[in-house]
Amino acid sequence: MSDYQFKKEMGAILGPGGQVLRLMEGNIGSVNFDASMIWDLHKQAPGIVHVFVHTHPDGMDSLSSMDMTMFKAY
Numbered sequence: 289m290s291d292y293q294f295k296k297e298m299g300a301i302l303g304p305g306g307q308v309l310r311l312m313e314g315n316i317g318s319v320n321f322d323a324s325m326i327w328d329l330h331k332q333a334p335g336i337v338h339v340f341v342h343t344h345p346d347g348m349d350s351l352s353s354m355d356m357t358m359f360k361a362y
Contacts, residue, residue: 299342301326309336316345317352 297314299321309329312319319342330337340358351359 295345297342297344299340301329301337302339302341303336304338314342317348318354 295316297317297319299312299314299319301309301321303309310325312321314320321340326337
């Protein structure tokens with residue numbers, strides 16, 4: 289078994305078929321999605337940006353306030 293501990297959040301932008309369009313490495317407790325890069329993807333292929341996903345580090349067992357805000361926006 290590895291001594292590796294997952295400490296950073298990771299994010300991904302997925303296309304309509306679930307394909308990974310971009311990966312982002314975050315920090316402990318957050319990952320930022322680059323709005324200008326997302327807009328560029330959309331301009332190149334409208335409709336290609338389908339969903340944003342992110343991971344939580346081990347031990348983070350509840351939703352953050354940003355997670356809650358994003359759920360309400362959806």
